[in-house]
Amino acid sequence: MAENHTARVELAGVRHHFTVGGAAVGALERVDLTLEPGEFVTLAGPSGCGKTTLLRLVAGFMAPSEGSVSVGDRPVRGPGAERGVVFQQPTLFPWLSVRRNVELGPKLRGVGKAARREVADRYLELVGLEAFGDHRPYELSGGMQQRCQIARVLANESDIVLMDEPFGALDALTRERLQNELLEIWRATGRTILFITHSVDEAVFLGSRVLVMSPRPGRIVLDRSAVFTQGGAADGVKVAPEEIRALPAYRELLEEVRAAIHLPATA
Numbered sequence: 001m002a003e004n005h006t007a008r009v010e011l012a013g014v015r016h017h018f019t020v021g022g023a024a025v026g027a028l029e030r031v032d033l034t035l036e037p038g039e040f041v042t043l044a045g046p047s048g049c050g051k052t053t054l055l056r057l058v059a060g061f062m063a064p065s066e067g068s069v070s071v072g073d074r075p076v077r078g079p080g081a082e083r084g085v086v087f088q089q090p091t092l093f094p095w096l097s098v099r100r101n102v103e104l105g106p107k108l109r110g111v112g113k114a115a116r117r118e119v120a121d122r123y124l125e126l127v128g129l130e131a132f133g134d135h136r137p138y139e140l141s142g143g144m145q146q147r148c149q150i151a152r153v154l155a156n157e158s159d160i161v162l163m164d165e166p167f168g169a170l171d172a173l174t175r176e177r178l179q180n181e182l183l184e185i186w187r188a189t190g191r192t193i194l195f196i197t198h199s200v201d202e203a204v205f206l207g208s209r210v211l212v213m214s215p216r217p218g219r220i221v222l223d224r225s226a227v228f229t230q231g232g233a234a235d236g237v238k239v240a241p242e243e244i245r246a247l248p249a250y251r252e253l254l255e256e257v258r259a260a261i262h263l264p265a266t267a
């Protein structure tokens with residue numbers, strides 16, 4: 001994996017509640033969590049358990065009711081360029097070309113024209129969209145738009161990539177292709193990734209670490225290292241996804257995660 005200099009993300013004693021109709025609705029309860037640089041952390045849990053709330057706190061879109069969120073020992077006080085967010089639905093500017101969408105972050109940071117074009121083209125190539133730089137987002141399929149969004153976040157040099165069910169709206173084939181591409185990108189760039197998913201298989205397949213949250217108010221009830229994705233990349237040897245999924249240890253973790261979410265065993 002690429003060397004990385006990403007900062008550690010730390011949530012300490014985090015509680016969060018929303019006020020709805022004058023009443024407090026608990027969303028997160030006592031979350032103590034450290035994301036180490038370069039980890040690919042997947043987060044699963046029942047609907048409404050507080051996953052998005054946790055991600056939004058790390059993104060700096062809001063502050064916790066209690067406790068603290070910090071990145072590299074600095075308290076999070078709002079969004080920052082080192083934390084990129086990939087939403088479930090692509091949020092691209094329709095009036096800009098695919099390339100200009102990807103260039104936007106570097107442009108806002110004052111990167112010159114030639115340099116930002118180079119960065120954009122590098123990331124478009126990484127996500128397999130090199131031939132579509134001059135297209136408009138609406139000329140791309142949903143999966144291609146999602147890849148463009150990922151390229152945009154990476155081009156913005158966000159060392160920490162926060163992904164909220166990014167593949168949730170995609171068909172199974174595109175989803176599988178993007179999962180494999182994302183793993184390649186992670187191996188190549190060494191970013192820290194926090195990835196929310198409803199799919200237990202996706203959580204176990206992608207994560208170098210798998211977290212499960214309890215029903216609302218969410219707490220982390222399972223925290224496991226998963227070596228499957230890294231194992232395949234160890235010495236450049238690629239292991240086919242089907243082989244990884246057939247490993248007994250993979251099946252075991254899958255069942256453990258399913259049990260933690262109170263889903264029935266698969267077999």
Ligand SMILES: Nc1ncnc2c1ncn2[C@@H]1O[C@H](COP(=O)(O)OP(=O)(O)OP(=O)(O)O)[C@@H](O)[C@H]1O
Pocket residue numbers: 018019020025026027045046047048049050051052053054216
């Ligand atoms: N802006 C808000 N105002 C009021 N309540 C909210 C708000 N955002 C979230 N909540 C509530 O907080 C709880 C946690 O929501 P959150 O979106 O974090 O869950 P989630 O685990 O991401 O759900 P899902 O998997 O269904 O996307 C839910 O009960 C939700 O209704």
